Amino acid sequence: MAERRIAFNDVLFRDKVVLVSGGATGIGRALVWILARSGARVVTCGRSPDKLDALRSELADHGHEVLAVPTDIRNADAVAALFAQMPERHGRLDLLINNAGGQFPQAAIDMSANGFRAVIDNNLLGTWSMMQTAARHWRDTNTPGSIVNVVAVVDRGILGAAHTAAARAGVIYLSKTVAVEWMPLNIRVNCVAPGTIFTEGMAGYPEEAKKTFARSNPMLRLGDPWEIAEACLFIGSDASSFTTGEILRVDGGGQLWGEQWTQGKPDYFAG
Ligand SMILES: CCCCCCCCC/C=C/C(=O)SCCNC(=O)CCNC(=O)[C@H](O)C(C)(C)COP(=O)(O)OP(=O)(O)OC[C@H]1O[C@@H](n2cnc3c(N)ncnc32)[C@H](O)[C@@H]1OP(=O)(O)O
Numbered sequence: 421m422a423e424r425r426i427a428f429n430d431v432l433f434r435d436k437v438v439l440v441s442g443g444a445t446g447i448g449r450a451l452v453w454i455l456a457r458s459g460a461r462v463v464t465c466g467r468s469p470d471k472l473d474a475l476r477s478e479l480a481d482h483g484h485e486v487l488a489v490p491t492d493i494r495n496a497d498a499v500a501a502l503f504a505q506m507p508e509r510h511g512r513l514d515l516l517i518n519n520a521g522g523q524f525p526q527a528a529i530d531m532s533a534n535g536f537r538a539v540i541d542n543n544l545l546g547t548w549s550m551m552q553t554a555a556r557h558w559r560d561t562n563t564p565g566s567i568v569n570v571v572a573v574v575d576r577g578i579l580g581a582a583h584t585a586a587a588r589a590g591v592i593y594l595s596k597t598v599a600v601e602w603m604p605l606n607i608r609v610n611c612v613a614p615g616t617i618f619t620e621g622m623a624g625y626p627e628e629a630k631k632t633f634a635r636s637n638p639m640l641r642l643g644d645p646w647e648i649a650e651a652c653l654f655i656g657s658d659a660s661s662f663t664t665g666e667i668l669r670v671d672g673g674g675q676l677w678g679e680q681w682t683q684g685k686p687d688y689f690a691g
C-alpha cells in the first residue's frame with residue numbers, strides 16, 4: 421500500500437482532514453493509506469488499541485502521521501470525545517467515512533434478539549451517531565462537509581445476514597433523507613456498497629461459503645480493499661461535487677449476476 425498506484429492526483433486531499441472509522445484493518449486500512457498518501461490529515465478509530473497501534477507505526481515507518489483513537493462507535497460519549505479531539509489537533513473536518521461495522525453469518529430464523537440488536541447497534545445506530553455528530557460540527561462551525569457511508573449491496577437481500585441487510589438498508593435510506601435535509605448546511609451524503617471483498621473480516625465465515633464467494637459476481641473474483649477505497653475517495657471528494665444521496669456499488673457486477681451464501685448454499689437451491 422505504500423507503493424501502489426493511486427487513480428487520483430495527490431492534491432485532491434492536500435490539507436483536508438478526513439475521519440475514517442474502523443481504519444486498522446481491511447477496507448479501512450486501505451482508506452487510511454490512500455488518504456495519507458494523497459496528502460490528507462487522517463484520523464481513525466476502532467475498538468482494539470493494539471490494532472490501532474500497529475496501523476500507526478506501519479504508517480509512521482513511511483513518514484505518515486495518523487491520529488488513531490480507540491473508540492467504539494456504539495458509545496455516544498466516546499464518539500463525542502473523538503470529535504472533540506479533531507479541532508484541537510487539526511482545526512477542522514472535511515470528510516467522514518463511516519467504514520466501521522460488521523456482522524456474523526447466521527440463518528435469520530436462528531438469530532437471537534440480542535444478536536440481531538448487536539448488529540443493528542453497530543451498523544445502523546453507530547453509523548448514525550457518527551453522522552449526526554459530524555453534521556452538528558459542520559453546522560456549528562458553518563463549514564461544508566461530506567459523508568461516505570460504507571454499506572453493502574442489499575438489492576437482493578444478503579443471504580445469511582438478515583440483520584446486516586436491515587441495518588445497511590437503514591443507512592442507505594437515512595443517507596438519502598439527510599442528503600436533502602442537510603444540503604442547506606452544504607453537507608453531501610453518499611454511500612459506497614462493496615461486493616465481496618477479501619479482508620480480515622472474512623475469517624468469521626465458514627470455509628464452505630468462502631469457496632463460493634468468487635462466484636458472487638460475473639468477474640468471478642473477490643474485490644480488493646483498494647478498489648473500495650478509491651471509490652470512497654471519488655465520491656467523498658470535490659471530484660463528486662454535484663453528487664449527493666447516491667449509492668455507488670463496487671461489486672464486480674454482483675447486483676446483476678452471481679450468488680452469495682454466507683453460510684453455504686442450502687440443498688433446496690442446489691442443482
Ligand atoms: C456486509 C455483508 C457481506 C456478507 C458477504 C460475505 C462476505 C464476507 C466478507 C466479510 C464481510 C464483512 O462485513 S467483514 C467485517 C467483519 N468484521 C466484523 O464483523 C467485526 C465487527 N463485528 C462484531 O463486532 C460482531 O459481529 C457484532 C455482533 C456486530 C458486535 O459484537 P458484540 O461484541 O456486540 O457482540 P457480543 O456481545 O459478543 O454478542 C452480541 C450477540 O451477538 C451474538 N453473536 C455474536 N457473534 C456471533 C456469531 N458468530 N454467531 C452467532 N451469534 C453471534 C452473541 O451470541 C450475542 O447474542 P446472545 O448470545 O443472544 O446474547
Ligand SMILES: NC(=O)C1=CN([C@@H]2O[C@H](COP(=O)(O)OP(=O)(O)OC[C@H]3O[C@@H](n4cnc5c(N)ncnc54)[C@H](OP(=O)(O)O)[C@@H]3O)[C@@H](O)[C@H]2O)C=CC1
Nearest residue numbers: 442445446447466467468492493520521522616617619621
Ligand atoms: N469485506 C466485505 O466483503 C464487505 C465488507 N463490508 C463492510 O465494509 C466495512 C469494512 O469491512 P472489512 O474491512 O471487510 O472488515 P474488517 O473487519 O477488516 O474491518 C472492520 C473494522 O471496523 C472496526 N469496527 C467494528 N465495529 C466497530 C465499532 N463498534 N467501533 C469502532 N470500530 C469498529 C474493526 O476494528 P475493531 O474490531 O478493533 O473495532 C475493524 O477494523 C464494514 O462495515 C463491512 O461490514 C460490506 C460489504 C462487504
